[in-house]
Amino acid sequence: MDHFLYRDGALFAEDVPISEIAAAVGTPFYVYSTATLLRHFRLFDEALEGTDHLVCYAMKAASNQAILKTLAQAGAGMDVVSMGEYLRAKAAGVPGEKIVFSGVGKTELEIRTALEGGIRQFNVESEPEMDVINAVALSLGKVAPITVRVNPDVDAKTHAKIATGKSENKFGIPIARAGAVYAHAASLPGLDVIGVDVHIGSQLTELEPFRLAYRKVAELTETLRSEGHDIRRLDLGGGLGIPYTRSNEAPPLPVEYGQLIQEELGHLGCEIEIEPGRLIAGNAGLMVSKVIYVKSGEDRDFLIVDGAMNDLIRPAMYEAHHDIVPVLEPAPGVEPQPYDIVGPVCETGDTFAKQRNLAPLQAGDLIAFRSAGAYGAVMASEYNSRPLIPEVLVQGDQFAVIRRRPTFDEMINRDTIPEWL
Ligand SMILES: *Cc1c(COP(=O)(O)O)cnc(C)c1O
Numbered sequence: 001m002d003h004f005l006y007r008d009g010a011l012f013a014e015d016v017p018i019s020e021i022a023a024a025v026g027t028p029f030y031v032y033s034t035a036t037l038l039r040h041f042r043l044f045d046e047a048l049e050g051t052d053h054l055v056c057y058a059m060k061a062a063s064n065q066a067i068l069k070t071l072a073q074a075g076a077g078m079d080v081v082s083m084g085e086y087l088r089a090k091a092a093g094v095p096g097e098k099i100v101f102s103g104v105g106k107t108e109l110e111i112r113t114a115l116e117g118g119i120r121q122f123n124v125e126s127e128p129e130m131d132v133i134n135a136v137a138l139s140l141g142k143v144a145p146i147t148v149r150v151n152p153d154v155d156a157k158t159h160a161k162i163a164t165g166k167s168e169n170k171f172g173i174p175i176a177r178a179g180a181v182y183a184h185a186a187s188l189p190g191l192d193v194i195g196v197d198v199h200i201g202s203q204l205t206e207l208e209p210f211r212l213a214y215r216k217v218a219e220l221t222e223t224l225r226s227e228g229h230d231i232r233r234l235d236l237g238g239g240l241g242i243p244y245t246r247s248n249e250a251p252p253l254p255v256e257y258g259q260l261i262q263e264e265l266g267h268l269g270c271e272i273e274i275e276p277g278r279l280i281a282g283n284a285g286l287m288v289s290k291v292i293y294v295k296s297g298e299d300r301d302f303l304i305v306d307g308a309m310n311d312l313i314r315p316a317m318y319e320a321h322h323d324i325v326p327v328l329e330p331a332p333g334v335e336p337q338p339y340d341i342v343g344p345v346c347e348t349g350d351t352f353a354k355q356r357n358l359a360p361l362q363a364g365d366l367i368a369f370r371s372a373g374a375y376g377a378v379m380a381s382e383y384n385s386r387p388l389i390p391e392v393l394v395q396g397d398q399f400a401v402i403r404r405r406p407t408f409d410e411m412i413n414r415d416t417i418p419e420w421l
Helices: 018-025 034-047 065-073 083-091 108-117 127-139 175-186 208-226 254-268 278-284 314-318 408-412
Strands: 004-007 010-013 029-033 053-058 077-080 099-101 121-124 144-151 191-197 233-235 271-274 285-296 301-305 324-326 337-342 351-358 366-369 391-395 398-403
Touching: 010 018, 010 029, 018 029, 018 285, 018 366, 018 391, 018 398, 029 034, 029 278, 034 053, 034 065, 034 254, 034 278, 034 391, 065 083, 065 391, 065 398, 077 083, 083 099, 083 108, 099 108, 108 127, 121 127, 121 191, 121 233, 127 144, 127 175, 127 191, 144 175, 144 208, 144 233, 175 191, 175 208, 191 208, 208 254, 254 271, 278 285, 314 351, 324 351
Parallel strands: 029 391, 053 077, 053 271, 077 099, 099 121, 121 144, 144 191, 191 233, 233 271, 301 337
Antiparallel strands: 004 010, 029 285, 285 301, 285 366, 324 366, 337 351, 391 398
């Protein structure tokens, strides 16, 4: 559920007409709904009620300071995967003890920065990384809390580019080697081994892969405890999918996911962490774009819009589907017609949708790409020298630009000319 609905024939973000935002900031732009962000965060928080837990928003999904602050004020922790994300979380006011550091390639500098600034735990993905965290912690006179990310070798049944829990993926350590790896970790004086971490992929639309993975985590926890490790925290990753189409069968709900966690892991008495990203931000954001031309091809009509693959890369990168809706609701009974919806970038890959049925549109009309809040703005680039598009946050009847559109000069002047030219 989200807060982007038609009222009297016009699309709104909460209580603000999309057309009003477009007039103020120009197109294309991203717009997020505060109520939707908070609602999704609370669904997870409530799903784990009664269990000691922390919902750590996976901020790689959408990392604008205003989004982070909105969620942090509601009590969210953050899952970060780089120094930039760590510093962004701190800048948004998230205390170190609510920041979890994930990722396969943490550098010494990233580890030192997090240890000095405060960190809830590192989710460690390899033995070499473990040794570096140990060394950095000792050099600072600190002890680093860690979990080890295990790879449970389960099929997440999602797109290959976002599956992470199979043995062929680069993530985690094979669960079969966990005993040896935990023994090594326990021998390092700069580490406090507090738990187990798992994250099997993104956009999961079934609960079964989670169940298989969490069952393996439960078994591992009991084994590790019997070997003398004080396992007291389980980080269960993110990955719960969202409905990208309204017609599709809906993915499982956070409350069902919470029940599964209780069923499979409740008996262990561990503190539970989860790291949802997409489900919190995905349906809390739209990308709004304007039709530049309607071009009639040989056998099809193209809607050429001012947003492009550099602004929203998911269709090009993951063959992702986004529902596309007109900002002015079509009159009842208007016959839809098929369009290929494309951006202006000089690549055939710059195609958002093929043969999509929409009520007839004209140059100047606004359209909205739904479910664009996660892995949208954060994956944007300036390919084709198109400046990053602005982000807008709505709350009730207010809206604010939370990242403005850079000027062309700003974009160009980031380059420097060597003195020999
Ligand atoms: C990407 C990622 C997440 C978030 O995944 P979503 O599908 O957006 O919920 C959580 N944890 C880790 C370690 C990740 O890499």
